[in-house]
Amino acid sequence: MAVASLFVEGSGSEKVLRSGLKTVVGNGMRSTFWDLNIKENGQLRNACPRIYALATRKQGVISDFERWRGTQWVWDVSLRRPLFDWENEQWRVFLSCLDCINIRNSIPDILTWLHKPDGKFTPLCCVLYVFELVLPILASRSSVGSAG
Structure with missing residues (x-):
């Protein structure tokens, strides 16, 4: 998936990602x-x-x-x-x-x-930020799946 597709209006990720951008x-x-x-x-x-x-x-x-x-x-x-x-x-x-x-x-x-100290946006820093957001969700689903 291209990073640009994360910014599609109406997608859940759009609001999260746009909140990290500042002009x-x-x-x-x-x-x-x-x-x-x-x-x-x-x-x-x-x-x-x-x-x-x-x-x-x-x-x-x-x-x-x-x-x-x-x-x-x-x-x-x-x-x-x-x-x-x-x-x-x-x-x-x-x-x-x-x-x-x-x-x-x-x-x-x-x-x-805004999620990087130097303020420079790169596709990698975007992916890392999304990963930070998703990791706790994946971890909790993993622990629920292994408990059964």
Whole structure:
């Protein structure tokens, strides 16, 4: 089985494996804007569902939602309509989520593997991690089978 097949959406392994991956944002050229994990709030689209619903652009990488004004990063998120008064607080929450994103124009975005100290993902480290998860289950089944 290929390692990539473990990431099939809806598979039990997908959630476990994705929890070990973290995007470190650099220049925003590879990281998907709405899928960014914003601290404890999860993905940006889930942390700010109203703003996501109003956004004209639902897909794209971070760099599609920004522009540099001189040396300053300016977010460029277009909405389908002006905000109602009751939505202004949600917009402020959205902007505070964006403030958590540290853009560094000089380095590329990278994907790190949280289950390895150096953060480098390899198929072998993925297999070893899955083996660590499965080994206790296999051991308990083995002891149940030999008890009978």
